[in-house]
Amino acid sequence: MQMRLDNCTSQLHKYTDMLHISIIYQIGCLVYILGHTVYRLSLVRTCFDCFHFVNQPPIFFRAGKMGGHHKKNLRAEKAKVKLKGAKLPKGLNVTKTDFKVRKIEIREQLKESSYSETGQRQFNLKETLSRLKHHSVKFRTDAQRNVRDSLKSGNADHLIGHLNELFQGIAAGALDMERSARQESFKTLDVMLEALQPQAVAPFFHVIATYLRCAMTHVLPAIQEDSLLMLDVLLLRVPPAFLAERSASTIIGNFIDMISRARHDNERSNRTLTLNLSQGKQTTVKWRTKVLIRLQQILGTLVTSKTAKPAAARVVHFEEMRPQYYNVLCPVRHDNRDLHAILNESKLTAEGTQLHTYVQQLLPLLQDNWMEVRPQEQQPLLNQDAAASLHVVIGLMSLLWNLIEQHEAEHSTTELSDWLRKNYAQKFLLNFLAKDGSRFPYQQIPLATKKSAKEKGAIDGGELCMPQNLGIVRLTCKFFPRPVERQTQMFAHLVDYMQESLNRLNTLSPEQQLSLVASLRALLFENAISLLNIVAEPLTSLLSATSEAYVGQRFTTREGVATRVLNLLCEIVERSDLYTRFGGEQRFTSFLSYLPQLLLKPTVGESTLRAMATLCRQLNGVFMAALVQSAPEIVSHLNKLQITGDIEGQDKFENQKRVVNLYYYARELDKEGKLERSVKQLEEQVESKRIADYLKAVVGYN
Structure with missing residues (x-):
């Protein structure tokens, strides 16, 4: 075998030198001379083999037959059984799909196993906390989803002892390089803040705020932009x-x-x-x-x-025949000073x-x-x-x-x-x-386009x-709280715009009407004294339009719009200087005549009742005449009337007395005896005996 290999190697070098001299000429000669004998054909095959392997190392030469596996594969293919038979007629080779199936779900087994209904694996708390800090994005997002699923299922109590680690891992997602991981973090933070009480979040809020500030000042614009989404969660849940x-x-x-x-x-x-x-x-x-x-x-x-507003103080009314309970021990005083005051340090900025x-x-x-x-x-x-x-x-x-x-x-x-x-x-x-x-x-x-109209x-x-x-x-x-003469044209322009806005009041939404009332307050109440010096006529017309719109019930009752307009008009009436400058009774006749009708509604505001008392003390004839005219209906409605915005714990009888006291000033205008008939009407009702006696005393007081 070794001699044979040496012989092949020597032949290889021999024919390589020959090819270097004139490979094309030698091949042609050999094919022409040795073309009719088997020995010559074998030499030609050797030459071509040497030409093919001239640049290959000798290790690729191996003895034995070539192509043995190919022949075996051909024999295996020929040995396969060939299925021969007639083809199915057209239309019969169709899979039937007209059967019905029903999905089998065994929820008890799904609950007992470690997989949820969605196929996501449920980890324990320790594994979840470790995966929140994992280097893989998939592991972190799976842990975020696991926390959400746990909170949505009502298992927030067992997380109380691990809130520091949870907030650290969840809030850190705001700085993640992957946008999907940041969004998962914000979703989890939203669910977590919704499930927990503010008192539980308070000790760890500095962690969330720190990561938020880091995201808002990050060098990557994408993280800065997504930090606004994290802030949206805090604005919604905190x-x-x-x-x-x-x-x-x-x-x-x-x-x-x-x-x-x-x-x-x-x-x-x-x-x-x-x-x-x-x-x-x-x-x-x-x-x-x-x-x-x-x-x-x-x-x-x-x-x-x-x-x-701070909580109203508790008012205790003394009653002789009723036991009263008062605090004997002094309550514990809480230190409400901030940290700088406690440590005797000055704040950096006031x-x-x-x-x-x-x-x-x-x-x-x-x-x-x-x-x-x-x-x-x-x-x-x-x-x-x-x-x-x-x-x-x-x-x-x-x-x-x-x-x-x-x-x-x-x-x-x-x-x-x-x-x-x-x-x-x-x-x-x-x-x-x-x-x-x-x-x-x-x-x-x-x-x-309509598509843009949705935006x-x-x-x-x-x-x-x-x-x-x-x-x-x-x-x-x-x-410009005190406008001057040269600004007359500008403020007249503003008042005209407000007049136009009142004309299309019915087309405005409650939010737009709230903004309209705020602007009316700025013109008609806060800056009215100064504006009456330069734009008196347009401003007076605006007040008349506002009063007529309220009496005509064109302001919506949603979002408290009508109540704010009423409070505005009542405050204007209470200020004698404004009331006189705007025209007095002549300008406010429709509003003053309508005002007693508010006492026939289920509720009346504290400010409205205060304005009525002011009008009575000012001896406003228009209001008191309307008040006496509606006396029977108002007195019979006292048991159903509630005053909103009153002091907490105020007795119902005290509120009724405030309404009855209005008739002390208006009794002189009672020419038809309506107040006496109202007293008799109340005396016939057993539950109204107390207020009837009080009204009788007010009417007959000299």
């Missing part, structure tokens, strides 16, 4: 006072950083707007609008938390200074944002993006004014509002109204831009 107390101030600073950057020049405005953050189809205007909407919600939580910083940073940014989308022509037509931007800018400026007014009411000062008017009143006038009000009111360009709503205010225009009216009254 109480406003709790959110405002814990992290609202820090989150506001992050919001400002998301749409602007600090500038290092000597200009007064120390921040400038940034360009588009997102790399998708989202424009810069849309991105800023999304950020500013969340900022508006955060400021709304601050306003809501500060307007929460509340007023911090609010001043917000206003100083936000107002220039809001006005710059509006200037970028405002149309250049005098025609105030806005596209959808510009309308949405104006909507959120006006809303934010209104919230800042509310915070300023709350702060000044608590500290009995006007320093911040005076500074705001001094620095930004003229800029607001030029940017939103123009000097003569020619840019007002704004309207949106009609949307072309309009609260975010853009509709084609008439009603929320934006009404907000501008209120802000103008805030910036």
Whole structure:
């Protein structure tokens, strides 16, 4: 065998040299000379084999027959049984599918096994906590779903002892590189905050707030954009006072950083707007609008938390024949001081200074944002993006004014509002109204397709831009509480717009009517004394239209709109200076005649009853005449009447006496003896004997 291999190797080198000299010539000669003998054919085959393997290592040469497996496969194929027979007729070779099946589900077995109905494996708590920190995205998302399923099934109690680890793992998903993992994290956080009480979440809220701030300041635009979704969960599930107390101030600073950057020049405005953050189809205007909407919600939580009224004190009425129980031991006093006061440390910024910083940073940014989308022509037509931007800018400026007014009411000062008017009143006038009000009111360009019509709503205010225009009216009254003669044309323009809005009152939604009433309060009550000096006639006509709309019941009762209009008119009537300047009884006749009819309804407001008492003390003849005219119906309805907004624990008889006391002033106008008939009517009812005696004493008191 070795000799044979050596022989082959020597032949290989021999024929390789021959091929290098003249391979084509030698092959032709050999084929021509040795073409008729078997030996010569074998030599030709050897030459071609050498040519094929000339560049291959010798290890590829092996002895034995070639192609043995191929022959075996051919023999195996030939040995297979061939099925021969007639084909089925056409239409018979069809699978029948007209049978019915029923899925078999044994829920007890599924519950006992370690798999849920959806096929997802249910892990125990320890394994879930470990998988929340796993490097695999699939493992993390499965753990998030497992936590949601556990909470939805009502097993939130066994998670109480592990909330720190759970919040750490779930909130950390806000910084995940995968968008799907971030969305799963937000869904799980939503379910978890819904299932747990705020007291259980309070010790661990700093964990959620920390990850939220990290996401809002992340270097990746996608994570910054999704951080708004996490904030939506907190705004929905966390109480406003709790959110405002814990992290609202820090989150506001992050919001400002998301749409602007600090500038290092000597200009007064120390921040400038940034360009588009997102790399998708989202424009810069849309991105800023999304950020500013969340900022508006955060400021709304601050306003809501500060307007929460403290609980009313418990009033105990002494009765001689009834046992009374009073506290003997002094209640435990709680330390309500903050941490800085307890540790004798001074705060870094006071509340007023911090609010001043917000206003100083936000107002220039809001006005710059509006200037970028405002149309250049005098025609105030806005596209959808510009309308949405104006909507959120006006809303934010209104919230800042509310915070300023709350702060000044608590500290009995006007320093911040005076500074705001001094620095930004003229800029607001030029940017939103123009000097003569020619840019007002704004309207949106009609949307072309029905598909786009679905997108309009609260975010853009509709084609008439009603929320934006009404907000501008209120802000103008805030910036110019004492208008001067040169602003007559501008305020007349605003009053005319309010008159037009009242004419289409029936087409407005409850939210739009609420905004309309707020603007009416700014014109007819808060700034009325100053406005009556420059636009007396238009303002008086607006008041008459408002009164007629209320008497005609054109304001909706939903969302308390009609009640707010009633309170506004009652407050105007209570102020003798406004009542006289607007025209007195002549202007308010329809409203004063209608006012006693409110005592025939199931409920009457505390402010309404107070206004009635004021009118009686002022000896208002129109109101007292209408009150006496309806005396029998009002007196018989006393047992069913309830007063809303009264002091907690107020006796029903005390409320009835407040209504009866109105007739002490109006009894002189009772020429037909209706009050005496009302007394006799009450005396016939056993349950009304007490109030009948009181009414008799009031009528006969001299």
